[in-house]
Amino acid sequence: MLLGKIVGSAVATRKYEGLQGAKLLVVQPLDKHLHARGTPQVAVDTARLSAGQGDIVCLVRSREAMLAYTTSAMLPIDLAVIGIVEAVDVQEGLSLVL
Numbered sequence: 001m002l003l004g005k006i007v008g009s010a011v012a013t014r015k016y017e018g019l020q021g022a023k024l025l026v027v028q029p030l031d032k033h034l035h036a037r038g039t040p041q042v043a044v045d046t047a048r049l050s051a052g053q054g055d056i057v058c059l060v061r062s063r064e065a066m067l068a069y070t071t072s073a074m075l076p077i078d079l080a081v082i083g084i085v086e087a088v089d090v091q092e093g094l095s096l097v098l
Contacts, residue, residue: 002059003030003085006051010042018075023048025081027059032090043079044069056085 004027012024023045031037034056043059046068051057058081060068065080 001082002061003032003034003088004028004041004043004057004059004081005030005034005036006053006055006057006081007040008053016076018070018073019044019077022069025051025057027057027079027081029059030056032088034088041079043081044077046077046080047082049081049084051081051084056088057081058083058085 006025007028008026010024010026015022025043025045026040027043028040029037044065045051046065059065060080060082061078066075066077068080068082069075069077
């Protein structure tokens with residue numbers, strides 16, 4: 001599981017069949033200290049949450065991202081938002097606690 005910050009949304013006039021109606025969010029990946037890591041990426045909002053600009057979210061990649069959106073079809077989803085983070089508590093020497 002990854003952390004990210006929503007920095008915008010993306011609009012596509014044409015989407016892969018099965019992704020019609022899916023909300024696309026532009027997400028900046030974050031490290032455990034909530035510092036930007038890498039470049040912004042587009043993620044599918046699988047939880048259909050009311051997450052908006054500036055919210056910290058939980059992300060999954062690859063097969064888990066596709067399964068988070070649907071279990072009935074194999075769709076080309078590489079990154080998915082699965083939840084909104086309420087708080088992050090990082091204790092040095094330990095894993096990330098959500």
